[in-house]
Amino acid sequence: MTIVATPPTPIERFNGLAFRVLLDCLARPGKVGHLPPPPFADLPPLPDGTPPNATAVAAGMSLLDQTVSFVHAAGEEWLPVDHPLTRWIALRTNARPVEAAAADFALLHDPAGTALFGELAAGSLLYPERSCTVFLSVPAIALNGETLRLRGPGIATTATVGLRGVAPTELAAIASRPSQFPLGIDLFLIDQQGRCLGLPRTTQIEVI
């Protein structure tokens, strides 16, 4: 049979493979997925001079285009529209940088960003899907750790997951994130190694 299509470009290939990991992780909270290596490396640094987690940024960007909006934060501060990284993302995706309450996507470059959860849209009863999806960079997701205990759809009974380098207050913020089903925000935790953990609004989280 003749193939009538071009093979995917490196970015398209990343987007396609990354999506399957995101979908799998969101459908199976507690399962640690492995994102493919990001298709770029030239990201502008964060305000403190450190580079952002390129895999987390690339995973977030894989879902951005001209029809959606985003915010991003370093520490507990939203980064301004004219920050080089904001412009870098906007230029490559055509997504609109907006204020937190209106954002379809939020990239939180470190766990301190958990303090900003309350500012994000959780949807409405008529349109619970009009909520924010969050990509949160964390130092490390442990394969067999016991930091959080999870329960809910996608989990046969309970699941446990380990997080390193996340402060107790930040863990508490994750456990008590806005999630009043069907409203809520959906989280992806992504570490420096490209490991990924999905926490949809349906997951009940308990800090162990």
Add this chain to the structure above:
Amino acid sequence: MSETSDQLYNFALLDEDAKREIRRKLLKAVAIPGHLVPFASRDLPIARGWGTGGLQITLSIITPDDTLKVIDQGDDESVNAVNLRRLITRTTGVATTTDTAAATIIQTRHRIPEEPMRADQILVLQVPMADPLRWVEPNLERATIMHSEADYGKMWVYMYESVVRAGDLRIASQYPVIVNRRYLMDTTPIPRWDVPKLHMADTLYLFGAGREKRIYAVPPYTVVEPLQFEDYPFRTEYRPGQRCARCGADNTFLTEHFVSDSNGGRWETTCSDAAYCAKRVAQMEATA
């Protein structure tokens, strides 16, 4: 077309923006099990009502490494399954299979395969009518409000009336279920036999309604309960003593076919999941 025809289309036909929209909506669908998520639903080279919703999902999730199975009425060789498989493979080059166990993505119309699906597989269902409230409230604006308030009283009345009139819950296929104890969901025209397979399953179920422009999902290990009454519990089509005329299975969904023979022909009841039936026949022949 010229020699350059292999440059004509995108990988998986849809442009990247269309895929991205569907991917975003799929994530919402998984996060809100059973909730109907609206999506733009692009025009496709196949007609509305012929699987455009399922097809758009498959084209948005498929990667070059996938192995695809497409079935219609449980059959890989049904003409529409052939047609959809042809479109997907011609625009992706992915490998195909008829073996449920070998597939990573299965796109289906009207059936869930008999062989239990695993956690590393995805079932994509083509959906004609997305909203189970359509029977009792055709107006979308009002039906959306009813879903938002979990106001399903009208549906229960409808079910009750069918019990009184017909002595049974009259809905044969696309049986309504409550997902995650919150949303009323249409199961697509799968027979009742397949409905229990949605409950606490290992696999992820994605539903696409192209003409109705809705996407929804049932994640694995999610509570899926058919609507039923204490004195009229949900029952599948199963009849004690039923048997497939070809493979002898006594626990599958059966359909009737006319089989021609030298005496003019006869009606035969066989598994609607043709690949499963063939696999069993092959196994029996191997051991015989």
Add this chain to the structure above:
Amino acid sequence: MGYVAVRGGSEAVARAEELVECLRLLGGSTPLQLPQIRDQLRHAVSRAMHEGALYAPLLAALAVKQAEGDSIEAAFLLRAYRTTLPRVMASLPVSGREMFCLRRISASFKDIPGGQMLGPATDYLIRLLQPALAHEDVRAVIAAAERYAALVEAGKPQPGAWGRFPKVTEYMRQEQMIVDVPAEPAREEPFDITREPLTFPCPRSARLQAMAQADTGSLMSLAYSSTRGYGDAHPTLVELRYGYLPVHVAHPLTGEPVTIGEIEATEAEIASKAHSVTNHAEPPRFNVGYGFAFGQSELKVMSMAILDSVLTQARIGSLAGESGPAANEEFVLLHTDGIEASGFVAHYKLPHYVTFAADLSVLDRARDHHAQRQSRLGQLVDQALTSDSR
């Protein structure tokens, strides 16, 4: 052999395609050339373009040829092609006032600024078949060219203004007879139903786009129903114009408007008798409905304009669905798309063995239930009779 026919599907599908191809040419007549279709089947091409939502006359001619004249199939072919094209940018808004008119008429006033111009129209034609058309040859082409030149010479107006006319609605707005253009929440671009899901209530731009690509016959039926009695539309045709409309875009670098071409289009504005009651502080005015389509498509744009006015009126009075099906926005927009409706109706040709088997099982149980009830009833009657006879 019914079972055999649906398996071996790959083979069957390929053969079906071949047969269609053969049947088109088997009669032995000369294959149609696309310019012939574009020029001589103008209305078929127009219809494929507006229902296919793609302005491309030669591609539409190809679609008409490939679909063997089936209007819905031709539109479907164009839509399926359009969906693969990138949406480069949105054009700048253009007013019908910029149209180079071949025809413009008004039914609301006898004399209008710029005058009525009948143009190419079949409205007053006596519908007699013309046997001469059956034997046309190249001489007819030459004769037509000569007649056309003479017609143009005789009808030449004063230099300067010809082809461009003020709009009748401009005058009516000045005189406060009709409502202002309804204000929509500010959007940078109009709603695009191919990019955003249509949810209800929807913006008027979504309504107009949906109707602009809807099936002509479906719009006509609904518009007719509302004027005939299942509704309260009382339309007056304020203006109908057909001609060439320039398309402008903003230059991507300078932002200056640039004309990139022109399209053949038809536009209608309808005044509806029902008064606008949006704002009690203002005096009542007529509502206006708007219709637009590619090519010369008068029935379509008038039907669309009637439905637009009916739907606007229904929303103002919160009467959606209460004054006939044509006043129900969901009903109108969700059932008039020819591609969606035809696809779904045709899908019943697909095998439904599984659902039918499930239906049969429910039927069996209903029969059992009926039989049980009958026999219980019989027992009761028997009992009653026996006790009577005691």
